[in-house]
Amino acid sequence: MNDRSIAYFSMEIALAAEIPTYSGGLGVLAADTIRSAADLKVPMVAVTLLHRKGYFRQRLDANGWQNDEPAGWTVENLLEEMPGRAAVTLEGRTVQLRCWRYEVRGSGGWRVPVYFLDANLAENSAWDRTLTDFLYGGDQHYRLCQEVILGIGGVRMLRALGHKNIERFHMNEGHASLLVLELLDEQIKQAGRPSITHDDIDAVRKKCVFTTHTPVPAGHDQFPMDLVQSVLGRREVYDMKDVFCCEGRLNMTYLGFNLSHYINGVAKRHGEISRLMFARYTIDSITNGVHAATWVAKPFKELYDRNIPGWEQENFSLRYALSIPKKEIWHAHGEAKRQLIQRVNRETNLGMDAAVFTLGFARRVATYKRADLLFQDIGRLKNISSTAGPLQVIYAGKAHPQDHGGKELIQRNFQLKASLKNDIKIAYLENYDLELGKTITSGVDLWLNTPQPPLEASGTSGMKAALNGIPSLSVLDGWWIEGHIEGVTGWSIGEDGRGLGAEDVDRSKDASSLYEKLEQVIVPLFYHHRDRFIDVMRHAVAFNGSFFNTHRMVLQYVLKAYFE
Numbered sequence: 001m002n003d004r005s006i007a008y009f010s011m012e013i014a015l016a017a018e019i020p021t022y023s024g025g026l027g028v029l030a031a032d033t034i035r036s037a038a039d040l041k042v043p044m045v046a047v048t049l050l051h052r053k054g055y056f057r058q059r060l061d062a063n064g065w066q067n068d069e070p071a072g073w074t075v076e077n078l079l080e081e082m083p084g085r086a087a088v089t090l091e092g093r094t095v096q097l098r099c100w101r102y103e104v105r106g107s108g109g110w111r112v113p114v115y116f117l118d119a120n121l122a123e124n125s126a127w128d129r130t131l132t133d134f135l136y137g138g139d140q141h142y143r144l145c146q147e148v149i150l151g152i153g154g155v156r157m158l159r160a161l162g163h164k165n166i167e168r169f170h171m172n173e174g175h176a177s178l179l180v181l182e183l184l185d186e187q188i189k190q191a192g193r194p195s196i197t198h199d200d201i202d203a204v205r206k207k208c209v210f211t212t213h214t215p216v217p218a219g220h221d222q223f224p225m226d227l228v229q230s231v232l233g234r235r236e237v238y239d240m241k242d243v244f245c246c247e248g249r250l251n252m253t254y255l256g257f258n259l260s261h262y263i264n265g266v267a268k269r270h271g272e273i274s275r276l277m278f279a280r281y282t283i284d285s286i287t288n289g290v291h292a293a294t295w296v297a298k299p300f301k302e303l304y305d306r307n308i309p310g311w312e313q314e315n316f317s318l319r320y321a322l323s324i325p326k327k328e329i330w331h332a333h334g335e336a337k338r339q340l341i342q343r344v345n346r347e348t349n350l351g352m353d354a355a356v357f358t359l360g361f362a363r364r365v366a367t368y369k370r371a372d373l374l375f376q377d378i379g380r381l382k383n384i385s386s387t388a389g390p391l392q393v394i395y396a397g398k399a400h401p402q403d404h405g406g407k408e409l410i411q412r413n414f415q416l417k418a419s420l421k422n423d424i425k426i427a428y429l430e431n432y433d434l435e436l437g438k439t440i441t442s443g444v445d446l447w448l449n450t451p452q453p454p455l456e457a458s459g460t461s462g463m464k465a466a467l468n469g470i471p472s473l474s475v476l477d478g479w480w481i482e483g484h485i486e487g488v489t490g491w492s493i494g495e496d497g498r499g500l501g502a503e504d505v506d507r508s509k510d511a512s513s514l515y516e517k518l519e520q521v522i523v524p525l526f527y528h529h530r531d532r533f534i535d536v537m538r539h540a541v542a543f544n545g546s547f548f549n550t551h552r553m554v555l556q557y558v559l560k561a562y563f564e
C-alpha cells in the first residue's frame with residue numbers, strides 16, 4: 001500500500017451516481033482518469049473531500065424552475081473508514097481529519113484507492129465539522145478552508161496512511177494547490193533547514209504536475225491575502241516571489257504553476273489559449289478522454305465484444321469499427337435509443353417516437369455553453385422540422401444553486417416544450433448525473449454542442465457519444481477541433497479561428513450555421529441516405545472513440561508528466 005508513486009488530487013470525483021460528490025466534467029474526468037489508471041496498472045492513489053451532503057439533487061417544478069434538494073448519501077455503506085488520522089490548522093484551531101476509502105478496481109484486478117477526507121469528528125467544533133459537507137457551497141472563507149483540508153490535509157493523510165514514497169503530485173485544477181506548501185514544509189524539515197531555499201523549491205517542483213481546465217476566470221480560484229493569512233497564519237513563503245506572485249491575492253492557478261515541473265491544458269486549442277493567458281509559463285497540452293468501458297452502453301458493448309475482442313483494454317483497436325457491418329451498428333443504436341426514449345416517455349409523458357431524428361444536449365448549465373442557441377430562431381427550427389424531416393430534442397443539466405441566470409435559462413428551455421409541442425417534442429430531464437448522462441449520450445442520433453469559442457477547454461460528452469456511434473454537431477472549440485472531419489465524423493457549426501476575449505458576437509451567425517447544417521445536410525442524410533448516416537456513425541467510433549479515451553490520455557501523462 002505504500003508503494004504508490006502518483007497522488008492525484010481533485011476537489012470532485014464522479015465515481016458513481018450514488019456518490020454525488022461531483023458537479024460536472026471536472027469530476028467525471030477525475031474518475032475516468034482513475035479508472036484508466038487502474039486498468040493500465042498505474043501506481044496511483046487519489047485524494048478528494050467527502051462532501052457528505054453531496055452537490056445537490058435537481059428537481060424541476062411544473063414551471064421548469066430548478067429546486068435544489070440536498071443529496072445526502074450513506075457514506076458507511078459505500079466507503080470503508082481508514083484508521084489513519086491527520087490534522088490541519090485553521091485560524092489557529094486544530095481540525096482533525098479522518099478518511100474513507102473507495103477502491104477502483106481495474107479490468108486486471110489492479111486497484112487504485114480513492115481517499116475521501118472527512119472533518120466530521122467529535123473533536124472538532126460544530127462549524128469545522130461542516131467543512132467537508134458541501135461541494136462548491138458556502139463563501140470564500142469556507143472554500144479556502146476546504147482547500148487547506150484538500151491540499152495540506154491530503155498530503156498529511158497520505159503520509160499517515162503510509163504513502164511515504166510518492167514521486168508525483170498531480171493537481172487536477174487549482175483547488176489542490178496548497179499541497180505545495182506542505183511539500184515545501186516537508187522539504188525543509190527533511191533538510192533540517194529553518195527556511196525555504198531555491199533548492200527546496202526545485203525539489204518540490206520536480207514532484208508536481210498541474211492541469212488547468214478552463215479559460216473561464218471563475219474557474220481560477222483567488223483569495224485575498226488577508227483571508228489567507230487569517231486562515232493559514234503568517235508564513236515565510238508569502239514573501240517569495242517565485243512561489244506567491246500577485247499583489248494582495250493568492251491565485252491558486254499561479255501557485256500550482258509556480259511549483260510544477262509540468263503544466264498542461266486539456267486540448268490542443270486550450271493549450272494555445274492557456275499560453276496566451278499565462279505567457280510566463282511553459283504549458284503543454286494533453287487532450288482529455290473518457291473511460292471507454294464506462295461510457296459504452298450495453299448494446300454497443302455487445303457489438304464490440306463480438307467484433308473487436310479486447311477493445312476494453314486496447315481502446316485503440318476501436319479503429320476496426322470501420323469493418324463492423326452497418327446493419328449491426330444500426331441495430332445496436334436502435335436498442336440504445338429505445339432505452340432512452342422509453343425513459344423520456346416514462347418521465348415526461350411526451351410520447352416521443354424512436355423513429356424520429358433525436359438531438360441531445362446535456363451539460364452543466366454555464367452561460368458560455370449557450371444551451372439556448374438551438375432556439376435562437378424558433379420559426380426557422382419549426383420549418384426545418386416540417387420540411388426537412390421531424391425532430392425531437394432531449395435536454396438535461398443542472399445550474400449551480402447560486403446561479404440565478406442559469407436557472408432562468410433552464411426555465412426558458414423547459415417552457416419551450418409547451419410552445420413547440422405541435423411541432424417539435426422537447427424533453428428536459430431532471431437531475432443530470434452519471435447514469436442519465438450515459439443514457440442520453442448513447443441514445444440520441446446527434447450530439448449537439450454550442451459553446452462560445454474559445455471557452456470550452458475540452459468537453460467530454462461528445463466523446464461519450466462518439467464511443468456509442470453518435471456523431472457531433474458542434475462549434476469548433478475544445479476537443480472537436482481535433483475530432484472533427486466534416487461529413488466524416490460529424491459536422492461543424494461555424495468556422496474555426498475565433499480569438500480570445502471575444503464577446504458572443506457570432507451568436508446569430510452560429511445559429512444560422514447550425515440550422516443550415518441540420519436542414520441541408522444532417523436531417524436529409526438521416527431520413528434519406530441512412531447508409532451514409534451510419535457510415536458517419538462508424539467513423540465516429542473508429543476515429544474518435546479509438547482516440548478520445550482516458551487510456552490514451554493516461555499514457556500521455558505517464559510519458560510526459562509522471563515518469564519522464
Ligand SMILES: *Cc1c(COP(=O)(O)O)cnc(C)c1O
Nearest residue numbers: 024025028433434437459460461
Ligand atoms: C460527461 C459529463 C459531464 C461533462 O460533459 P461536457 O461535455 O464536458 O460538459 C458533466 N456532467 C455529467 C453528468 C457527465 O456525464
